[in-house]
Structure formats: C-alpha cells, structure tokens
Amino acid sequence: MRSADLLADAFDRVSEAVHMAVDGLGEDELAERLDAGANSIAWLVWHLTRIQDDHVADAAGTEQLWTADGWYERFGLRFPPAATGYGHRGKDVAAVQADAELLTGYYDAVHENTLAYVRGLRDTDFDRIVDEAWTPAVTLGVRLVSVIADDLQHAGQAAFVRGALRRR
Template identity: 65%
Template sequence: MKATEVLADGFGRIREVVHETVADLTAEELNARLDPAANSIAWLVWHLTRVQDDHVADAAGLEQVWRAGGWADRFGLPLPADGIGYGHTAAQAGTVRVDAPELLLGYYDAVHEQSLRYVRGLAAADLERIVDERWDPPVSLGVRLVSVLTDDLQHAGQAAYVRGVLRRRSA
C-alpha cells in the first residue's frame, strides 16, 4: 500500500466516524453542551472540518472550501470568517450552532472530497516537501497531513462520546 493510499484511508475513516456521529441528530443534540465550558458536537465537527479545510488547502495551494463553496455564508457564524476554532473561549465555541446535521455534513463532505482529490494526486516524494518553516524542524507535507488526521480523529471521537452521553441521558 502506498503512503498516499494510507492517508486517503485515514481520511475515509474520519468520514465514517463523523457521519455515524452526526447523521440523525436533532438540532438540540448537535448544539448541546455537557457543561457550560464543554464543546458541542456542532463545534467539534465544525472545528475538525475547518482544520482540515485550512491545512490541506494551504498545503495544496487551493482556496478553502469554507469560502469557495459559500459555507461561511451558510453557517452565518458571528466569528471571524477565517477562524478555525483554535483558541476559542467557551463563549465563542457556544456561538457555533447548527439547525440540522445536513449543514455540518455538507460542509464536511465538500472538504473531504477536496482533501481526497489532493491526497490521491500526490506521489510519495511530494510528502517530503516542506510546507511550514516556522517549526524546528520544519514541517513536511507528510507530517502536516498526519497532524490533520490525528487532530480530526481526536475531535471526531470526542463528538462520538458526547453523542453517547446525550443518548444515554435521554433513554
């Protein structure tokens, strides 16, 4: 299996968790917070999607789906348009609210498709390209993509956990 196939498989696994977690939730469940400082499923999935969109688009030299696909307007969040959620306070995280799973999944799927097109077009040597020199050592494309995968999978797992707690409470 080629390295790019492994990366594509990783992105596919994140998609499975996101869809299984979000697909049939109500607006109340999507936006629920387990306590006032906790992140909602809506925020977790929005954030993991924004991270993937931002980081992959930057590495690929593409425009973010968030802007190019009109998703920023559809979400209509009272946050800076280029924000991805890093450093959000509890109050800022609470402003990420959605009315239906279709909004989150539509944006997620659009980002997922752009990410897969990019990753599938890479050669193994492309993964060595330096994409961020602000770190020591500088960050290669391969390291950046693995970073996106791990961050996204962690947040998808958190969202799945919140879903489980919410469903047990309502049972």
C-alpha cells in the same frame, strides 16, 4: 500500496467517525454541551472540518472551501472567515449552531476535496516543507498525519458527547 492510498484510507475513517457522531441528531442535540466548558458536537465537527479545510488548502495552494464555496455564508457565524476554532472560548463554542445536513455537507465537501488532493500525491511530495514556523520544519507528510490525528480525536470526542447525551 502507495502512501497516498494509506492517507486516503485514514481520511475515509475520519469520515465514517464524523457521520456516526452526527447522523440522526437534531440541531439542539448537536449544540448541547455536557457543561459550560465543554465542546458541542456541532462545534467539534465544524472545528475539525475547518482545520482540515485550512491545512489542506494551504498545502495545495488553493482557497479554502469555507470561503470559495460559500460555506462561510451558509453557516452565518459571527467569526471572521479565517477562524478555525483554535483558541475558542465557551461563548464561541455556543455560537456554533448548525443542523446535521449543514455540518455534514461542509464536512463531505472538504473530505472529497482532501481525497482528490491526497490521491494525486506521489511519495516524493511528502517531504516538501509546508510550514517553517516549527523546529523542525513541518513536511507535507507530517502535516497530513497531524490533520488526521486531530480529526480523529475530535470525532472521538463528538462520539463521546453523543453517547453521553443519548444516555441522559
């Protein structure tokens, strides 16, 4: 098995977790927060998708689907196009309102784009430096694993929120 196949499998697991957290919920449930400082499912899924879109596009040297495919306009958020949710406060979290179709539509587009990119990689590609702002510099392999780890954490948080809301 190639490294690219392992990463594609991991990204597929993220997809399963995202869909399990979102499917069957209405827009109000997706936007609900357990308290004023908590993240909503909508924000968590939007954020993890924005990070994946941002990081994969940067590594691939392509434009993010967020802007290239019109997702920015479809979501209609008041954030600048480059916003990914990093550093967001409660009012920003509350501003992310979307139905399941919009959330999973954007997520699925980014997921398919990610798989197409990852499946085209060779093992030697993973050592390429993609970010010199860190010490040590970040390789492509480390960046992709970091995206997977971040995505799984946020998808797990969304699943937790879903469970808490459904038990109320």
